Amino acid sequence: MKHYLVVILFSILSCASQAQVPDSFFARNAPGHLNGNLLLAVNGAPVFKESFGWADWQSGARNEAESQFNLASISKIFTSTAILQLEERGKLKLNDPLQRYLPAFPYPGIQLRHLLSHTSGLPDLELFEDLIRKYPDTIISNRNIIPELMQWRKPLAFQPGNKWEYCNLGFELLAMVIEKVSGIGFSAYLDKYIFRPAGMTHTYVKGKKVTSRPVTLHVYPNWYTDQYTTVDSVRRYRYTAYNCSGSVGGSDVFTTTGDLLQFDKAFFSGRLLAKALVEKALTPVVLNNGKPYISDHMDTMQGEGTGSYGLGWEIFQQRGRGKSVGHGGFKYGIATFYFHDLDRCQTIIAFDNGPGDRFGELITSAALLLNHQPPLTISSKKSLARTYGTLLVNEGAESAIATFAKLKSDTAHYYLSEQEMNWLGYDLMYAPFQDHLSLCLETFRLNTLLFPDSFNVYDSYAEILRKSGKLKEAVMMYRESLRLKPDNEGGKAALQEMGKL
Numbered sequence: 170m171k172h173y174l175v176v177i178l179f180s181i182l183s184c185a186s187q188a189q190v191p192d193s194f195f196a197r198n199a200p201g202h203l204n205g206n207l208l209l210a211v212n213g214a215p216v217f218k219e220s221f222g223w224a225d226w227q228s229g230a231r232n233e234a235e236s237q238f239n240l241a242s243i244s245k246i247f248t249s250t251a252i253l254q255l256e257e258r259g260k261l262k263l264n265d266p267l268q269r270y271l272p273a274f275p276y277p278g279i280q281l282r283h284l285l286s287h288t289s290g291l292p293d294l295e296l297f298e299d300l301i302r303k304y305p306d307t308i309i310s311n312r313n314i315i316p317e318l319m320q321w322r323k324p325l326a327f328q329p330g331n332k333w334e335y336c337n338l339g340f341e342l343l344a345m346v347i348e349k350v351s352g353i354g355f356s357a358y359l360d361k362y363i364f365r366p367a368g369m370t371h372t373y374v375k376g377k378k379v380t381s382r383p384v385t386l387h388v389y390p391n392w393y394t395d396q397y398t399t400v401d402s403v404r405r406y407r408y409t410a411y412n413c414s415g416s417v418g419g420s421d422v423f424t425t426t427g428d429l430l431q432f433d434k435a436f437f438s439g440r441l442l443a444k445a446l447v448e449k450a451l452t453p454v455v456l457n458n459g460k461p462y463i464s465d466h467m468d469t470m471q472g473e474g475t476g477s478y479g480l481g482w483e484i485f486q487q488r489g490r491g492k493s494v495g496h497g498g499f500k501y502g503i504a505t506f507y508f509h510d511l512d513r514c515q516t517i518i519a520f521d522n523g524p525g526d527r528f529g530e531l532i533t534s535a536a537l538l539l540n541h542q543p544p545l546t547i548s549s550k551k552s553l554a555r556t557y558g559t560l561l562v563n564e565g566a567e568s569a570i571a572t573f574a575k576l577k578s579d580t581a582h583y584y585l586s587e588q589e590m591n592w593l594g595y596d597l598m599y600a601p602f603q604d605h606l607s608l609c610l611e612t613f614r615l616n617t618l619l620f621p622d623s624f625n626v627y628d629s630y631a632e633i634l635r636k637s638g639k640l641k642e643a644v645m646m647y648r649e650s651l652r653l654k655p656d657n658e659g660g661k662a663a664l665q666e667m668g669k670l
Contacts, residue, residue: 190217190538195531198547203531204387204523205504206232208426209539210516213434216539218426222523225385226397237371237383237423238520241498243507244422247359248340249285249481250436251347253446254362260350263480270346273315276325281346283329284339285480286454288462290325291318293336294413301412310415311341333454333462333478337419340481344418355417367435369428375414375421383423384522386410386502392593393558393600397523400502410501420500426518433509433516451494451511453477453484468497469506471533471545490540504528508536515539550582554589558596558612566611573615590616591629598633609633617646624654631663644669 190209195217199207204222208215220232255261263282267274276291283289296317297309307313326334344355351358356374364372373379386400400410414421435441442450453461454477467476467485474487485493491512498505504525508517517535521528527547534544553576560569576583590612597609613630620626631646644667650660664670 190535192217192219194534194538194544195219195221198527198534198549199531201549202527202547203519203521203525204232205238205384205519205521205525206234206236206426207520207531207535208430208516208518209535210430210433210518211539212514213430213516215427215430217535223385223387223397224522226387227385227399232384232522234427235371235425236520237381237425238505238522239375239383239386239420239498239500239503240422240424240429240505240507240520241420241500241503242337243429243496243498243505244418244420245340245481246496246507247363247422247432248343248347248418249450250363250441251358252281252285252343253442253450253480255347255350257443257446261346267342267346270349271315271342273319274342275315275319275321278325279329281343282480284336284343286462286478287333287335287339288330288454288456289336289339290327290329290332290334291336291338292321292323292326293338294409296321296338297413298408301408305412307412308415309413311345311417314338314341314345314416328457330457332456333464337416340419341416342418344416347418359422363432363441366440368431369424372422372424372428374417375423376417386500387523388502389524389555391558391596391600392555392589393562393596395555395559400500403501406501420498426520429507429518430516433507433518437509437514450480450482451484451492452479454479469529469532470508470536471529490536506532508532510536513540548584550580550584552589553577553583553585554593556583557590558593561597561608561612562600562602566608570615585619587616587620587623587626590619591625594629594633598636606633606637610637622653624650624657624660627653628657628660631660635663635667640667643667 195207199221206220209217218234220234220236222232224230224232224236256263261281264280266277267279267281267284268277279289300317301307347358348355356377359374387397388400388403390398390403400406455461462477464476467474468483470485472487474485477484482494483496490510493508493510495508502522504521506519517532519532530545530547537544553573556576557569557573560572577585594609594612594616597605597612610633613633616626617630627646627650631643631650634643634646644664647660647664650657661670
């Protein structure tokens with residue numbers, strides 16, 4: 170593992186003149202919380218660059234500077250850039266209806282700009298559920314989208330431009346437009362007009378034959394283990410990780426932190442788009458009511474601020490920082506984040522091919538450190554729910570509860586979460602091994618003792634009691650959940666089905 174720490178001593182007009190990042194913070198806090206790569210830059214020059222954890226946990230291969238990660242939704246920035254390049258060349262207009270380029274598309278009111286800004290009203294991955302149910306081994310590709318939309322036969326969720334609602338499908342349709350207008354494949358277009366001009370020599374779109382192997386996507390398969398496994402081995406993730414893995418445009422650009430910095434420099438220096446089009450991409454979308462879309466939530470970044478969306482770019486407004494842009498990405502087993510502070514010319518690029526339990530805190534701390542502010546306090550506490558679940562399955566209920574009682578008071582090293590205990594219970598409900606239901610019952614029962622004022626713990630316990638044939642006890646738990654939350658419709662429906670309402 171190599172450390173790269175550089176002090177930038179030069180100044181560029183309108184950008185921060187100096188940045189120094191103490192690598193001791195990341196050496197102390199990243200291991201165990203960040204399994205991936207982190208790069209911080211000022212004025213396009215790295216001030217911190219480091220790799221943590223495993224590229225492939227099973228083989229013992231470590232992450233390194235040239236490790237290639239699936240960018241997930243950061244990939245949308247490249248699709249947006251390609252569309253804007255084609256507009257710059259006069260090949261299309263953002264106000265053009267999608268049907269002009271894809272005549273079989275069944276919704277005439279949707280324009281290219283609606284797809285770029287997530288304001289189309291189209292469905293997302295739920296579009297393919299019936300197809301996958303019928304043909305479980307199908308891998309969805311871009312060519313499946315329009316035939317499935319034609320069979321969908323449902324109205325749009327809202328009139329295009331009325332609302333903002335995240336939609337991967339829109340960017341997959343835009344990839345098809347790029348191919349139609351340019352006359353070459355999507356991967357070939359990005360390679361010719363974006364990757365090579367930007368100097369991105371380690372970047373490609375999924376499906377292209379490459380000799381390198383990207384990092385493995387790691388997850389905890391359930392809450393009763395503390396060992397990594399690969400995403401493709403976990404059945405619950407099959408729909409997104411396998412069935413919906415064949416489309417491009419909204420995801421599946423693979424790159425390194427260094428190559429993404431190359432894009433960052435090329436984009437903001439005007440080498441890929443004219444300045445006016447860069448500004449257009451980074452301007453918040455205005456809805457049909459004349460108001461810009463603004464959210465009180467920022468992707469990944471913590472603290473006070475608002476989020477909005479331009480044309481393929483997330484936009485951040487933070488108190489004391491002004492406007493920043495970038496994008497986050499997530500797939501099971503991968504978290505990615507790209508952030509560019511426009512006023513200070515600071516760039517943060519972070520990839521994580523593990524659970525990423527402190528991903529947002531570490532990134533927010535990186536931004537604070539770049540601006541000579543104290544970082545967040547990164548908790549190193551372990552999940553008591555996961556510890557209990559692991560012991561419950563491997564050593565039995567008696568050993569698990571004894572250790573749980575001992576560790577519960579050790580708040581310096583362990584934390585207890587109602588939600589995590591609930592997740593553990595449901596994981597045990599559907600576990601494949603013998604006696605899983607008794608362990609599930611034990612977990613949900615314990616959660617009612619730990620959080621007696623929560624309606625949800627009783628509702629969940631009632632569900633497994635009913636499933637186990639313990640109907641009298643189930644009715645009692647459902648009634649307790651309704652006492653705490655009279656508008657619990659799920660509890661009402663269950664009691665009605667049991668004839669006890």
